[in-house]
Amino acid sequence: MNVLLTGATGFIGNSIFNYIKKYNFNIIAIGTKNELTVDNCKFIDYKNFDIKSISEKIDIVFHQAANNDTQLNDKNKMLNDNYYGPCRLFDHLYNLGCRKFIYASSCAVYGNAEVPYLEENKKIKPLTYYGLSKKMFDDFAMNFKDDASVIGLRYSNVYGHNEFHKNKRASMIFQIINKIKNNLNIELFKDGNQKRDWIHIDDIVKINIECASLHCKEIINCGSGEAVSFNEIIKIVNNYFDWNGYVNFIDNNISDTYQNLTCCNIEKLKNLLNIIPKNVEIGIDQTIKAMLL
Numbered sequence: 001m002n003v004l005l006t007g008a009t010g011f012i013g014n015s016i017f018n019y020i021k022k023y024n025f026n027i028i029a030i031g032t033k034n035e036l037t038v039d040n041c042k043f044i045d046y047k048n049f050d051i052k053s054i055s056e057k058i059d060i061v062f063h064q065a066a067n068n069d070t071q072l073n074d075k076n077k078m079l080n081d082n083y084y085g086p087c088r089l090f091d092h093l094y095n096l097g098c099r100k101f102i103y104a105s106s107c108a109v110y111g112n113a114e115v116p117y118l119e120e121n122k123k124i125k126p127l128t129y130y131g132l133s134k135k136m137f138d139d140f141a142m143n144f145k146d147d148a149s150v151i152g153l154r155y156s157n158v159y160g161h162n163e164f165h166k167n168k169r170a171s172m173i174f175q176i177i178n179k180i181k182n183n184l185n186i187e188l189f190k191d192g193n194q195k196r197d198w199i200h201i202d203d204i205v206k207i208n209i210e211c212a213s214l215h216c217k218e219i220i221n222c223g224s225g226e227a228v229s230f231n232e233i234i235k236i237v238n239n240y241f242d243w244n245g246y247v248n249f250i251d252n253n254i255s256d257t258y259q260n261l262t263c264c265n266i267e268k269l270k271n272l273l274n275i276i277p278k279n280v281e282i283g284i285d286q287t288i289k290a291m292l293l
Contacts, residue, residue: 002056004028004093007064008043009035011163011170012104012155015205016062017041028054030065035165051088057096060212063089063103068169070108070130071254082133087140090150100149101141102211105219107156107197107262109135115227116265119154119219127257142217149215153207156223156264159283160201161290173198173233173280177288180237185245189252192231197223197263200283203275210273223264224277236281240288 003020007013009031017029017038027041030049044053046065067081090101108131110117113124126132141150159171166174179186199222207222234247252258269275278286 001059002026002028004030004054004058004061004098005064006030006062006089007066007104008038008041009033010064011036011160011166012158012201012204013062013064014038015160015162015201016064016208019205019209028056028058036162051092054092054096058093058098060100061090061093061098061102062208063101066104067133068130070128071257072129075129075132078129078133079136082130083136083140086137090141090144094145094148099147100212100215101144102151102153102208103137103141105138105152105154106131106134107154107221107223107264108259109138109154110259110262112259115261115263116225117154117221117263118265119221119268127259138219142219144217148217150217151211151214152219153204153211153222154219154264155204156197156199156221156262158199158201158204158222159287161287162201171198172196172230173237173284173287176230176233177237177284177291179245180234180241180243181288181291183241183244186234186247187250188230188247189258190249192234192247192249193229194258194260195227195229195263197225197227198233198280198283199223199277200286202286203277207269207273207275210275214272218268218272220268220272221264221266222269222277223262223266224279225264225266226279227261227263228280233280233284236284237288 008029014036159173163170
C-alpha cells in the first residue's frame, strides 16, 4: 500500500508517521528538515517540493501540512499554502488513482459561532485568514470527485509532549507545562478564563487511522467536547510540580481575531468512529509523564 503523508515532520504528522511505520506500507513523507525526523521512507523536502515528483498511485493520503501561523495577515500566502496548493495536490493524486483522502481542518473555521460547534453549521464566519483558508478547503473537499472518500478533521487545540520544535506555536498546555516545570512565570491574556476544547495527540492519531476504514464525505469535529480554561489548566499542571512562579495577565492585542471559547459537539466522532477522546486531566498526566522521561 502506498501512503502519502504531508506534514510528516510536524507535531501531528510525525505522530501519525510513527504509528503507521510499524506496518508494511510504502510511505512517502513530505516535510521540512528542521523539524521532527522520519526514517525508512521516501522523504520529500517541502522546500523543494514539485507536485510532479509524485508519480505513483497513492492508496491513501493523510494531508497534515499547513501554514499554521493563525495570526498571519498575508491573505494571499495563507490561501496559497492552505487552499490552492492542497487543491492542486488532491486533483493530482486523484488523477493518479487515489480515492481516499483524509486531511486536517481546524475549529478556527467556526470563529465566534455558538458552542458547541456543529459540523452542519453553514453560517460560520472565520475570524482569521487561517480560518478562512481552512473553511475554503473544507468546501472544496466536500464537493470533490463523487467516487472519492474525503474526510476533513476539524482539530481543536491538539496537545502532547512532542512539541518542542514548535516554540510559540506549541499548544498552550505544552507551554504551561514547560513553564511550570522550569519554574518560570506564565503570561496569559486577561483574565485567563478563556476556554478551549483540548484533545490529546494520541486521540488525533487514532481518529486519523480509524478514518482510513471509512468511505464517505464527512467533516468531523475532533475535540473532547469539554471546554477548560487556561486558569484551570495551570491548576491541574501545578499539582505535579513545586512551582514558585506567577501568572502575568496582559492585554489581548488580537481581540478581534481571538476565539474566547471553543467547544465541539462530538456526536459524529462518537457515532462514526466510536471514539471518545480522553479528558484533559488524563491527557495532561500522560503528557507530563512523557516530558519527564
